[in-house]
Amino acid sequence: MNDASRADYRATLNLPATDFPMKAELPKREPARVAWWNEQQIYRRALERNAGAKPWILHDGPPYANGELHMGHFLNMVLKDMFVKIALLEGRAARFVPGWDMHGLPIELETLKHLGVKDFHQIDPLELRAKCKERALYWLERQSSTRERMGVFAEFDRPYRTVDPSFEATIVEALATLAEREQLYRGLRATLWCIHDETALAEAEIEYETKVSPSIYVRFRADAAQRTEILARFGYVGEENAPLSVLIWTTTPWTLPANVAIALRADATYGLYRVDDELLILAEALAEQALGDAFAGAQLLASLPGSALDGARARHPFAQRDSVMVLADYVDLESGTGAVHTAPGHGADDFATGVKYDLPILNPVDASGHFTAEGAPYTGMQVFAANDRIVADLRESGALWRFESYSHSYPHCWRCHQPVIFRATAQWFIAMDQNRLRARAVEAAQGVAFEPEWGRARLVQMLENHPEWCISRQRTWGTPIPAVVCKGCNESLLDPRVARIAAARFREVGADAWWSEPVERFLPEGFHCPRCGSTTFEKERNIVDIWFESGVTHLAVLGHDATLPWPSDLVLEGGDQYRGWFRSSIVTAVALEGHAPYRCVVKNGWVNDEQGRPMSKSRGTGIDARDAMATFGADVLRLWSASVEFVDDVRFGPNVVEQVARVYRNIRNRIRFILGNIADLPPEAIVEPAAMLPLDRLACRVTDAFVAEVRERYAAFGIHDAYLAIVAFESEMSGLAFDAWKDPLYSGQRDGARRRSAQSALFYLLRGFLTALAPLLPFTAEEAWQSLPEALRGDRESVFALRFADEHRVSNAADLALWEQLRTLRAQVAASNSPRDFEIAVDLYAGGEQFEALAALGETLREALIVSEVRMHRDPAAQSARLTIGQASGAKCSRCWKFRDLRDGDARGAICEDCERAVSALA
Ligand SMILES: [Zn+2]
Ligand SMILES: [Zn+2]
Ligand SMILES: [Zn+2]
Incomplete structure (x- = not known):
């Protein structure tokens, strides 16, 4: 131009x-x-347009109301929004209620830090709760405006919030129903325990990090009578008086004070070895590895299967008691000695073995991880700090066979990142096999659709491996478990009637009432202890695991209104939620409603940096969603979200x-x-x-x-x-x-x-x-x-x-084929270097139906090829249309540039007939 x-x-x-x-x-x-x-009110009006249609509900998995939203949140929230908008454009009544998870330890810890309070026992619980709520609401507002900024359509003016009185009431009503169905129990359990935060943790709250621990091999020496008995089992008759020990291996020396047993594998072969001037028992498969340099000089005197040692005894290396030999399937022959130190108060497997063999369950460690009087001589010492002392004592007493440092993957608290311990405490549990809950949840998962498809197997695996669900936490910022303790006999009761009264009260005034109102307020008339008959009680001070709270969002949000039916059509979260929210939601739904709470589960991948590494602020690749939108705009970032295969892990950075x-x-x-x-x-x-x-x-x-x-x-x-x-x-x-x-x-x-x-x-x-x-x-x-x-x-x-x-x-398939034909022909014209488009006249040869279809395009065929002239030729032999390029006749029109027979124009130059008509129509 x-x-x-x-x-x-x-x-x-x-x-x-x-x-x-x-x-x-x-x-x-x-x-x-x-x-x-x-x-x-565009979203509301779109919903009104679709009001008569069948609802389609994407149920929001709640983000935690703490901190800025990052690009992982952006991807997840924008994908959810895309499906809501697709449903709207499909004419569905697609209400989307955004929600927030607002209770729990991270907010409590952040608030304490903010207040400069080191120990949460030092602050009035109601004051702490008020401050936590303030904090959570601050983050909710901030995240909510960030979500809106993404272009998300949602009912932001009426979100669901786990701190709302109605939500707290839903949680406690769910507990009441579970109590009625005898799905809840209080039990002594070796639970994962954070000694820093002084609370039990659920499996979903654990992350594995590398930790260096002392790896020690320890002699459990038999006394004279035990020695005679064990040698008899081996059928070994020696005249010597060499001391005899069972060799165990552990990486947690601090659990030795609670040792009561040594677990062996029934079908493994155990050897009686002479090493220098002592006798040692350990699995033959591990002898070379465990004995190290001493193996070369060791002499195998006799062998027997582990099952033959069941019930034999040896002395604890320092406590004044025996340790009994028991059998367990989990004893492996990969590491250690095949003789596993067993402390039922400090391990899940150990606990199971303790229950099976009716062993004492010792727990000489308090909530903060310090040894109690029962843990003498280490009373008052913190467990990890006590490791060195215990190893030194073992060395001094001659019980230590070997010591090394050992780097291994060890469970850590996901909040404070400190190593956790197993600790036997009294907690409230959801019984996973009571009422066939686990089996029914697995059945329910079979009826759910998954994207990707393997999500089903993953969720089923998570359900099958679901440990008993510990739902109590010993903290302040949460919904109370409405249990009461009998002052007469110390029995803890979670009575559905008490829970219903509490739920009703919470619905009126919120869960602070549990702290602010007397226990009598929550007791039904004539309430007494079923065990001792006492009528005086005090409130238990445990709150509900936040995974249980988010696990009942489907009950709080759906099913109360025809436009928000239960179950939802879709849930869409990151892949960590198979273990988290997908699982907790289906467990509560099956326990309470008998069905899965969703029809379809979709997962999205992680957002990594451009090298495929996790995003990291310190590397300069971590970026808040808010900042990214201020730099690039939400739509470009949304287009990025659409451009990646979201079910896989995806990459993000300036080049992308x-x-x-x-x-x-x-x-x-x-x-x-x-x-x-x-x-x-x-x-x-x-x-x-x-x-x-x-x-x-x-x-x-x-x-x-x-x-x-x-x-x-x-x-x-x-x-x-x-x-x-x-x-x-x-x-x-x-x-x-x-x-x-x-x-x-x-x-x-x-x-x-x-x-x-x-x-x-x-x-x-x-x-x-x-x-x-x-x-x-x-x-x-x-x-x-x-x-x-x-x-x-x-x-x-x-x-x-x-x-x-x-x-x-x-x-119409014929139309699409013709379109493709035109694209091919146009590409051929465009590929011809010269002459330029409108200088071209095309001779087009085609046969049969193809000729008819192309000819039917008339003048628009010439337009499609962007030439000045097309001459059609019938060629019955032509398999497909072909063209030859020639020079257009006529001269270049000064207005449209096509080659035409020109009229005498004016001073502006000669133009074609069509142009002349167009120009004169303007006059
Ligand atoms: Zn912690
Ligand atoms: Zn009682
Ligand atoms: Zn023209």
Whole structure:
């Protein structure tokens, strides 16, 4: 268009005009769009439009209300929003209630730190709870506005919050029902215990980190009588008086004070070895490894299976008692000695063995990890600090065989990152096998759909390995477990009647009542201890595991209203939630409702940096969602979310963003082209596809196929596939139709039939394109829709008032084949180096139906090829259409540049007949 002669006719061309800017400036414009959506209540109006339809519910797994949202949150929250928007555009009543997990230790710890309080026992629980709530609400507000900033549609004005009185009441009602069904019990258990936070931990609250521990081999020496008895079992008759020991291995010396047994493997072979002047018993398979240098000189005197040692005894290395030999399946022959030190108070396997053999369950360690009087001579010492002292004492007494440092994967608290211990304490549990709960949960999971499909096996595995669920925590910031302790006999009671009264009270005034009101307030009339008959009680001070709280969000949110039915259609969270929320939700749902709480489980992957490493603030790759949106804009980041295979782990960083930003700019420019060319299309001039010129009608059919494909991808959670379809459609349309339409749009008669047909096709195409795009790029799609003349928008106040069903009409294989044919032919013309497009005349040879189909395109065939002339030739022998390129006849029109027989123009140059008509229509 910089041709000087053309400039003269410029004013007579229909050049594109639109307010839709080329430059997106997303960080600047998006916040205003969020405000506009709120003002216009676009989400509510979209729901009202779909009000008669069947609800479709994505139930939000609650983020924890602590800290800024990161890009992992962004991916997850934006994916959820995409599916909600897809459902809206499919005409479903898709209410999305966002929620927050607000109780629990991280907030309690952060609040204590904020207050400068070291020990939570030193602050009034009600004061601490008030401060924790303040803190949690602060983070909720911040996260909520960040979520809105992402372009998320949700009922932000009425979220669910685990701190709400109604939610706390739901939790306690759930406990009451579980108590009625005898699904809860109080038991002594070796639970994972954080000595730093002084609380029991659930398995989901554990992470494994490398820890260096002392690895020690210790002699458990038999006294004279025990020695005789053991040698008899071996059938070994020696005259010697060499001392005899069972050799055990442990990496937790601090658990030795609680040792009561040595576990052996029934089917393993144990050897009686002479090593120097002593006798040692250990598994033969491990002898070389365990005895080390001494193995070469060791003499195997006799062997027997572990089962033959069941019940034999040896002396504890320092406590004044025996340690009994027992059998256990978990004893492995990979490491150690095959003789496993067993302290039922300090290990899950040990505990099970202790119960099986009725062993004493010793727990000489208090909540803060210090030895009690029972732990003498280590009373008062912290367990990990006591390791060195215990090893030194063993060395001194001659019980230590060997010492090494050992680096291993060890359970740590996920909150404070300190190593945890096993500790036997009285806790409240959900009995996983009572009422066949575990088996029923596994059955329920079979009826759920999973994406990816292996998610089912993963969840089932998590359920099958689910330990008894310890739901009590010894902290302050949470929902109380409404148990009472009998003052007469010290019995703890979790009575459903007490729980129901507490739930009703919490619903009125919140769970603070448990701390602020007297215990009598919660007791039913005539309540007495079933064990001793006493009528005086005190409140227990335990709160509920927050995994139980988030595990009942489905009960708090769904099923109270026909527009939010239970169960939900979809849950979508990170892969860690198979062990976390997916699992806790299905366990509570099956226990309370008998069914899975969701119909479909989708997981998203982790967001790593561009090298595939975890994002890290210290490496400079960790970025808050808020900052990322301020830099790149939400829509570009949403397009990134769509561009990755979200079920896998994904990569994020400036280079990755730059790549999608390029795709974004293409999409934006194409939208701008369409908007610029239909600004003057009056609604009454819109032509239906059937009445359009052939090329235009064809483009509409291709749009239909595109919309159908995107819908199909969306329905199968294929966001990435839909993204690819969008990119492909954009490039196909640009490469054929848009280029072909430029000439008739720019140089055609402004209100002529040719131009109106092309404009109608563009508008049709735009609606399909924006509907497909809106879930992924809501800001841009809305901006485009609002840039349309009001008359074209009609009663559709927002792009979210469009519906897929209105856009997808016809799909015709013959049309699509013809389209492909045109693309091939156009590519051949474009590939010819010279002459330039409009200097070309094409001779096109085709046979049979192909000839008919191409000929039926008429003048639009010439437009599609962007040449000045097409001469069709019947060639019955042609398998497929072929063309030859020649020089167009005539001369170059000064206005449209096509080669034509020209009229005498005016001073602006000679023009063709069509141009002459277009120009004179303007006069
Ligand atoms: Zn901790
Ligand atoms: Zn009692
Ligand atoms: Zn012309």
